[in-house]
Amino acid sequence: MIDDIIKRELSETLSAQLSVKIQINRAERIQGGDINETFRLDTNEGKWFLKMNDARKYPDMFVREHDGLEELRHAAALFVPKPLCTGTAGHRAFLVTEFVEKGGAAPDFWESFAAGMARLHQHTKPFYGLQSANYIGSIKQYNTPYSTWPVFYAFNRLTPLAKMAYDRHRMDKDMLKQLESLCRRLPELFPDEPPALLHGDLWSGNFLVGANGKACIFDPAVYYGHREMDLAMTRLFGGFDTRFYYTYQAIRPLESGWQQRIGLCQLYPLLVHLNLFGGSYYNDVKEILAVTN
Structure with a gap:
């Protein structure tokens, strides 16, 4: 789970960047990669996806990932999760995107x-x-x-x-x-x-x-x-x-x-x-x- 201090800092940063009061009701850990912790956030604005890592080791990683997602989305060729915001909470960097529900593959x-x-x-x-x-x-x-x-x-x-x-x-x-x-x-x-x-x-x-x-x-x-x-x-x-x-x-x-x-x-x-x-x-x-x- 995300500790209360980071959850509060996340809520404040999200609220400021998105210009709407964000309350994180639940943070459920999901499988991540080698360097990131990943969570599903249940908020008053819906479900979001959160990635976190060490801001001291990777100070601009999520900023660059945010930019990359935007570049792909601008092409409008395939579905790409919308990046919502990026920032730091204590010594941890984070990236929040929309949460993508999984489904079954279409025939084509x-x-x-x-x-x-x-x-x-x-x-x-x-x-x-x-x-x-x-x-x-x-x-x-x-x-x-x-x-x-x-x-x-x-x-x-x-x-x-x-x-x-x-x-x-x-x-x-x-x-x-x-x-x-x-x-x-x-x-x-x-x-x-x-x-x-x-x-x-x-x-x-x-x-x-x-x-x-x-x-x-x-x-x-x-x-x-x-x-x-x-x-x-x-x-x-x-x-x-x-x-x-x-x-x-x-x-x-x-x-x-x-x-x-x-x-x-x-x-x-x-x-x-x-x-x-x-x-x-x-x-x-x-x-x-x-x-x-």
Whole structure:
């Protein structure tokens, strides 16, 4: 349960930001991730979803997540929980969003989900990146804008995480050199495409079936990048039906050779997991580097 002091501070902050008196009647803990505590709040204004973590470790994480949710909502391609407010209570940062009730999947769930992703990826910018850095998991995600995807992917994604893994003794020098060599070859490996709005961390744990039977996406690591990144991420840990891929391909066909680029796109989330968890992710990264070099 949330202690009374934090509950009171939350109520005061919510009331001030939403310009209506908010009373939290009940806070029920629900399953969260590795770094966040999550709750369902029953308030006088309805049910809301609360995430909390250590504000000293992650001072701007929820601000960036709030911005990412707003970016996805603005695209109006898929259902995204509305972020209500973010702030701090004592040493804890929090994010409050609308609470999404779970339901059963509609018969066309996967086709509808894929069509929504295709619409999302149609939203573009003149650059790859985002106005500010954000997070993927607990790792800072750099989004310095670049005009080409290979340069963005090398300097904002692969190189920083490879150096982090090397400094943490989770990557050896030979592997680091292989990755640097791969970065130099990225322009010849990726086809030219306009920047696409990406969820950025699209695995089966970051969507649910809403009460309307449609997909709801959340916990984003938003940026404008190569759309194959989102699709490769969906394949990394499973959980997506083949109808999702067939429908997406029918609506927005991928450039030829996309099958050979799946591992290349998965290299980034695998480096994230290598830095966070070590273990078997070392071999996954090593295997992709061996195939792509």
